[in-house]
Structure formats: structure tokens, C-alpha cells
């Protein structure tokens with residue numbers, strides 16, 4: 081086993097010699113990220129980020145690396161660590177360290193190392209934080225109170241992080257603004273839905289080498305992520321079954337043409353189970369007891385407790401690696417259940433994550449959030465805050481411009497008509 085090594089600039093990465101492949105991956109992203117490229121030229125270059133210390137914890141693959149590179153090119157002093165132990169790519173980390181970004185991350189580290197990397201990132205004393213799952217903000221508030229006063233503000237990448245930060249705001253423990261990047265339209269409508277849908281289904285296909293046509297795919301939840309999962313499973317010819325506690329969302333799933341049922345009934349019918357809820361143990365022992373021999377389980381939500389992997393491990397009499405990223409658990413009655421990516425996010429722990437064009441939109445929102453906090457800090461009070469509407473509008477307009485498309489322009493007559501009650 082290789083050990084993490086220190087590189088110039090204090091980075092802790094696996095192996096600096098991996099950098100050339102990492103640069104190739106980042107260069108590919110740069111070629112397919114028109115929105116970030118436009119924003120880097122037109123907004124980030126105004127000097128607002130010069131000298132600002134930015135701490136960032138997001139899946140450390142090439143798209144995230146490109147965001148870190150652009151923030152660094154805009155003059156910021158950037159430090160990054162990974163938000164999931166399996167999504168960190170060592171070649172990308174090596175390339176980032178060469179590009180002058182401080183990196184504390186290795187692929188599949190021990191729990192202690194993963195934790196240490198997050199604390200090392202916080203200990204740089206950031207002015208701005210780009211967070212995923214409130215991993216940095218939560219630890220900063222709990223364990224580094226002396227550094228809290230430095231922080232101008234943060235932005236949050238994902239739904240689960242927004243839930244944690246909303247709870248922190250409610251308890252009054254968040255003394256600086258956190259912009260809810262996840263809730264921007266140009267983020268969740270595209271990233272959570274289409275990005276997770278396509279990348280998770282692609283990861284399941286490529287890691288199993290199986291066919292989805294005719295299979296019953298059970299989608300847990302019918303929020304933004306699960307809508308995408310259902311859409312792309314349907315597109316692959318699967319019979320989609322949705323389980324969701326919100327009655328309105330369940331009826332929406334029914335109206336889309338999916339089967340809807342209770343999860344215990346679905347457990348008996350499913351060939352593939354995909355969780356996208358952000359909740360805990362949405363599939364547990366009572367479901368595993370009912371599942372068919374050969375059923376596949378994948379998580380596209382948040383942490384690795386979305387289905388009860390520990391419970392399954394206790395129920396199993398045997399386990400083995402069935403394929404790369406697939407572990408087979410054999411139960412006492414001989415049935416075999418197959419878990420992908422150790423129950424971690426299948427699209428990013430067992431594949432390259434969302435398509436570049438999707439992360440181009442998400443990271444444009446993140447880059448503009450950091451820029452806005454740096455340039456207009458006084459506009460925001462403490463606690464979780466919405467992303468200003470003009471940021472959504474700008475990202476959408478940049479994307480449309482890259483496609484050579486302009487939105488409709490309303491005539492004066494149409495505007496007057498819409499504003500009149502007569």
C-alpha cells in the first residue's frame with residue numbers, strides 16, 4: 081500500500097507522480113465548461129477574490145478541481161479536501177497540488193485520516209468556505225471556535241447540508257451567512273435531477289455489466305434526485321416502482337406512469353433498489369428479508385447509512401467481492417444481495433460523478449456565491465440565505481449564450497397586458 085506523501089505547499093496527497101493524468105482530466109473539463117469559463121473572465125477576474133483564503137470540501141475529482149483552479153487563478157489562496165472517502169481521485173489531487181492549490185486528500189483514507197484532512201482544511205483559517213454536507217462548517221463551529229470570526233461566509237452544495245444548516249440557524253449557532261447553493265434553480269433542477277439520474281444509472285450499468293430493460297427498479301423517494309433516477313431508469317426500459325412518504329409526490333410519481341407502493345411490497349418485486357432520500361435506513365432488515373435472490377442495492381442520496389448496510393452485514397453468513405465495486409452478501413437461506421460502492425454514492429464513489437455540463441452550472445453558482453460574499457458581504461445577515469436571483473439568471477444566460485440561444489423578449493404591449501387586470 082502506498083502512503084500519503086507531503087508535497088510542496090504542505091499538501092497531503094497520495095503520489096505527486098500521478099499529476100499528468102490529473103492535468104489531462106482537468107483540461108477535459110475546461111474544454112466543456114463554457115459557463116465557468118465565461119464567469120472566470122467576466123466576474124471572477126475583478127479582484128474581489130484576491131488574497132481571500134477559501135476552504136473547499138467537495139468530491140475531489142476533475143470538475144471540482146477545475147473550480148478550485150479558477151478560484152485560485154482569480155487570486156484566492158485555495159485549500160481543498162474530499163467530501164466522501166471514495167470519490168477522491170489521487171491523480172486529480174496531484175495535479176491540483178502542482179497548480180498551487182493546497183490539498184489534504186487521498187482516495188479511501190482511514191476514518192482518522194479523512195477526519196484529519198477536514199480539520200487541516202479548517203485550520204488554514206478561511207475567509208470563505210465552499211462546503212458539501214456542512215462538513216467544514218459543522219466542524220468549524222463545534223471544534224474551532226477561535227477561527228469562526230475570520231469567516232465572511234460560506235456556500236452549501238447539497239440538500240442534506242441545507243437541512244443541517246437550517247437546524248444550526250434555528251439553534252442560533254451560525255454567526256455568518258451561508259448561501260444555499262443547492263437551492264438555486266440552476267443547481268438542484270439540473271444537478272440533483274438530471275445529473276444524479278444519469279450518472280447513477282450509468283454507474284450501475286457499468287459496474288454490473290447488466291441490462292435494465294424489463295427489470296423492476298425500485299426508487300426510494302420522489303424528490304429531485306429520485307425524479308432523475310426514475311426518469312433515466314425508465315429510459316433504460318426498466319419497470320419503475322416509487323416509494324415515498326409525501327402523498328402529493330407519490331401521486332406525481334403515479335401520474336408520470338410509475339408504479340407506486342409501500343416499500344415492504346416493493347421489496348418483494350424489485351430487481352434493483354436505488355435510494356435517493358438523504359434519510360437513514362430507508363431499506364432495512366425487514367426489506368432484506370423479502371428481497372429476491374440477486375437483488376442489487378445502490379445509494380444515490382447522501383451518507384452510507386441510507387440503507388442499513390450494517391444490518392445486512394449482520395444478517396449475512398458470507399460475503400465476497402463479486403465484481404469491482406460490487407459486494408455480494410449471502411443470507412442464511414442462500415439468497416444473495418449485491419451492494420454497490422459500499423453503500424456510498426454510486427455515481428461518484430464508483431464512477432466519475434455528474435456530467436461536466438451539469439457541474440458547469442452547479443460550480444458557476446458556487447463560484448458566483450463566493451464572489452458575491454467576497455464583494456458584497458454586508459448584503460447578507462447570519463444563517464442560511466437564498467442565492468440571489470440574479471445569480472441564477474446570469475448562469476442560465478451564460479449557458480444559453482454558449483448554445484447560441486436567446487430567451488424570448490416580451491414586447492411592451494405584452495408586459496402591459498400581463499400587468500393589467502382589465
Ligand SMILES: NC(=O)c1ccc[n+]([C@@H]2O[C@H](COP(=O)([O-])OP(=O)(O)OC[C@H]3O[C@@H](n4cnc5c(N)ncnc54)[C@H](O)[C@@H]3O)[C@@H](O)[C@H]2O)c1
Pocket residue numbers: 238239240241268271272276300301302303304305306323324325326329356357358359361362380381382383425426427428
Ligand atoms: N448522488 C448525488 O450526486 C446527489 C446529488 C444531489 C443531491 N444528493 C443527495 O440526495 C438526497 C436527496 O436530495 P433531493 O434534492 O432529492 O432532496 P428532496 O428533499 O427533494 O427529496 C428527498 C425525498 O426523499 C423522501 N423520503 C424521505 N424519507 C423517505 C423514506 N423513508 N422512504 C422514501 N422516501 C423518503 C422525502 O419525502 C423527499 O421527497 C440528499 O441527501 C442530497 O444531499 C445526492
Ligand SMILES: N[C@@H](CCSC[C@H]1O[C@@H](n2cnc3c(=O)[nH]cnc32)[C@H](O)[C@@H]1O)C(=O)O
Pocket residue numbers: 138139141143144163164165212213237238239271381382383384424425428432433434435439442
Ligand atoms: N458527504 C457526502 C457528500 C454527498 S454529496 C452530494 C453532492 O455531490 C455533488 N456532485 C455530484 N457529482 C459530482 C461531481 O462529479 N463532482 C463534484 N460534486 C459532485 C452534487 O452537487 C451533490 O449535491 C458523501 O458521503 O458522499
